[in-house]
Amino acid sequence: MNSKPRAVLRDSRLSGVLLIALLLLLWQLSAMYVVQSPTWPTVVRILEAWFENIVDGTLATHLLATFWRQMLGYGLAVVLGIGLGLAMGYYRALYNLFEPLVEVLRPIPGPAYLPLLVLFVGIGHEMKVVLIFLASLFPIVLNTYSGVRSIDRVQFDTARTLGLTTLQTFRELVIPAASPQILTGMRISLAISLILAILGEMIVSNDGLGYFVLLSQRTFKVPEMYAGIFTLAIFGYALNRIFLVIEANLVRWHHESSGRI
């Protein structure tokens, strides 16, 4: 076999992009000639619907609504999760106090909080924010304290011999040393927060992409439904990419020290 195609397969993601294009083409052809059903519109029809909803601002409105509540819940989880995680990782007594609680609450799947929250917080905007917050909190807490706890004794001894106070030790050692793991937790929670935002919007809401997708399905606007799902795919992908770029810049030292460049 010629070595050039093999090198392309190995070194570039072109094949992956082509696969997506091929699947879309198959979809188009199957909808045109094989499965002629309102639930299986052609790709062209979906793109038309997508374009219309972009132009008239519908998708942007819903996207912003989703993004806003996601960021509120997620932002709250980041701030409190890192704070609690740092304290638990650093102070043994706080770890002993909170770790069992975290272990008991952590396995509860985020959606399971929903009925409870409806009882206590109602069905409004706050309910969705709290739902997103609760589900995003634990991966951040867990990764933060395990990051702090895996800091080497030698590094703490170094800080002590250099005469650093507790606050200075946090700033110079604990936070930077734990940052690769904190960011890992934040990345996991970012994906979770989008899932819970969409779920919350599907249960009860009057805006957001989750609401848009469900409403389109219920009103038999099937191409719009697909357009909403495609928007979510691109939105989720973009969020993750942006996060990865920020992460790589923040902890470049970590990737380079561990040989992952």
Add this chain to the structure above:
Amino acid sequence: MADYLLVDRLEKRFTSHGRAAFKDITFAVGQGEFVALIGPSGCGKSTLLHIMAGLSEPTAGTVRLNGERIGEPRPEMMFVFQQYTKSIFPWKTVLENVLLGVKYQSNASRKALEKICLEHLDLVGLSRYPHYYPYQLSGGMQQRVAIARALARRPKILLMDEPFSALDAMMRVELQDLLLELWSKLQLTILFVTHDLDEALYLAQRVIMLSASPATIAEEVEVPLAYPRRQIETRSERTYLELRERLYRSMVTQVVAGRADVP
């Protein structure tokens, strides 16, 4: 002078199994002296040094500096760790690492502090690398950063815990000579822990040998070799070879005794 840094009947028991790592360790280090501490691995020499630095508590006995009891790390005593990859913070550049030792201790401007740090980097031969990250440097250079950081604090005493044992032979030789040069230039007092007999003899004015666990002081020898020492010449001197044989015999005795002790 003789009781500048004084270790008095020091003992450390480990709470988990109650066994003593060492007991009844008494010795003194004079101001400006270079003392090496050697012993078989596991004899607690590193623990001893941590206690002297105020990083760990003894179960009995005291460490005094100028008559004052040490319980916390002191600014005039700096510690150089064996694990330079950890002791040097990988998220900071060389200069930032050195700055870390001085920036909270002084009200001087950032510029003035950087100048001090650059001078000390120059002292260890790293003046060209202030903006490098540790992962871009060799092991020997990383340990030089640790030494520069310690020296930038203008300490009187350096406590060094097998600082060169993770380096290859070439770098070790270079750093040994650098250390001797700094010792005489800056009039430091150095207590140097190593398991390498040759390193101890080459560097120190006095070598203290610990026995196997539970360790006590097995032997103490003066090393009457002239400074500046030279890697080849000093190591072939008659005195050197005689002392080496004597300490080597003693070490073998300790190791055999230690083995017999194991149930």
